[in-house]
Amino acid sequence: MAELQEVNITEEKPLLPGQTPEAAKTHSVETPYGSVTFTVYGTPKPKRPAIFTYHDVGLNYKTCFKPLFDFGDMQEIIKNFVRVHVEAPGMEEGAPVFPLGYQYPSLDQLADMIPAILQYLNFSTIIGVGVGAGAYILSRFALLNPDVVEGLVLINIDCNAKGWMDWAAHKLTGLTSSISEMILEHLFSQEELSGDSELVQRYRDIIMHAPNLENIELFWNSYNNRRDLHFERRGDANLKCPVMLVVGDQAPYEDAVVECNSKLDPTKTSFLKMADSGGQPQLTQPGKLTEAFKYFVQGMGYMASSCMTRLSRSRTASLTSRASIDSGRSRTASQSSESGIVPSGSPGHTMEVSS
Numbered sequence: 542m543a544e545l546q547e548v549n550i551t552e553e554k555p556l557l558p559g560q561t562p563e564a565a566k567t568h569s570v571e572t573p574y575g576s577v578t579f580t581v582y583g584t585p586k587p588k589r590p591a592i593f594t595y596h597d598v599g600l601n602y603k604t605c606f607k608p609l610f611d612f613g614d615m616q617e618i619i620k621n622f623v624r625v626h627v628e629a630p631g632m633e634e635g636a637p638v639f640p641l642g643y644q645y646p647s648l649d650q651l652a653d654m655i656p657a658i659l660q661y662l663n664f665s666t667i668i669g670v671g672v673g674a675g676a677y678i679l680s681r682f683a684l685l686n687p688d689v690v691e692g693l694v695l696i697n698i699d700c701n702a703k704g705w706m707d708w709a710a711h712k713l714t715g716l717t718s719s720i721s722e723m724i725l726e727h728l729f730s731q732e733e734l735s736g737d738s739e740l741v742q743r744y745r746d747i748i749m750h751a752p753n754l755e756n757i758e759l760f761w762n763s764y765n766n767r768r769d770l771h772f773e774r775r776g777d778a779n780l781k782c783p784v785m786l787v788v789g790d791q792a793p794y795e796d797a798v799v800e801c802n803s804k805l806d807p808t809k810t811s812f813l814k815m816a817d818s819g820g821q822p823q824l825t826q827p828g829k830l831t832e833a834f835k836y837f838v839q840g841m842g843y844m845a846s847s848c849m850t851r852l853s854r855s856r857t858a859s860l861t862s863r864a865s866i867d868s869g870r871s872r873t874a875s876q877s878s879e880s881g882i883v884p885s886g887s888p889g890h891t892m893e894v895s896s
């Protein structure tokens with residue numbers, strides 16, 4: 542039986558008048574690769590998967606996902622699901638620094654820790670939402686556990702191991718840059734970093750002053766040592782569930798996500814390329830991502846328009862009718878709606894989102 546500790550967390554989300562706070566509970570379970578911490582929001586909904594998130598290197602579940610899950614229109618969606626936000630070992634707030642010589646789990650081992658979490662919670666299926674390293678970990682988990690993963694939203698995924706050219710570049714950068722600089726370059730584009738927006742300043746501050754920077758470096762090393770996911774477009778070794786790939790155009794991982802899209806089953810995959818969103822679309826464009834996520838879960842048969850408020854129902858109807866008018870045109874062309882998003886209806890489409 543997995544060992545566990547429970548910690549009650551005070552909700553930080555501003556509440557509307559009359560709203561009661563939703564309990565967030567943090568747990569830890571022991572796994573063969575060490576202890577893993579996760580926070581659960583909401584209550585399990587019968588016959589519905591849990592939304593299960595995994596953050597990127599340099600972030601934790603709050604710094605990676607809070608702006609998205611706190612976004613106003615997102616509440617309409619997430620109230621229908623319990624959410625589980627996992628943190629890679631040593632990334633949770635207040636985590637002690639691992640002792641020297643600690644063997645940090647590989648990304649494959651991080652994926653192998655997930656069953657212990659689901660077993661502990663008694664959850665049978667999930668919709669995974671992952672960013673960067675988190676997207677890789679959830680994909681690896683989905684390859685090994687296709688019956689558990691109903692859908693995947695993969696932001697900034699790189700499904701390839703680093704090639705020797707990448708290694709050479711990485712080694713050279715390592716000679717002149719600190720770990721925090723390399724992680725900032727992984728998260729944000731050069732343009733964003735030199736633009737030095739308030740968001741970039743905030744994340745630079747968080748990463749440069751992280752009390753667990755040694756732990757972050759270990760997770761970063763595991764990320765850089767990842768193996769190829771070896772997706773085969775026409776083979777068995779592929780994701781079996783609906784997938785929404787997301788990347789910002791001009792973002793550091795744009796080419797990697799384009800390549801990943803070429804390897805996935807086009808009948809199950811939608812590709813959302815977001816203009817002006819930089820490297821972290823879930824932080825900079827939570828509204829557009831929320832809208833795309835809504836179509837994604839609706840496409841999976843959850844959240845029929847009848848479970849939405851009248852306001853969001855009418856907004857969806859107007860977008861859907863606009864999409865059906867567009868359906869005779871090439872889907873790969875840039876399309877727009879009042880929000881800049883055209884629902885794909887079915888997978889296999891490229892959606893380009895403008896601001």
Ligand code: BEZ
Pocket residue numbers: 554582602603606607610611619624626
């Ligand atoms: C959630 O409601 O699932 C959530 C809230 C705050 C941060 C992350 C997730």
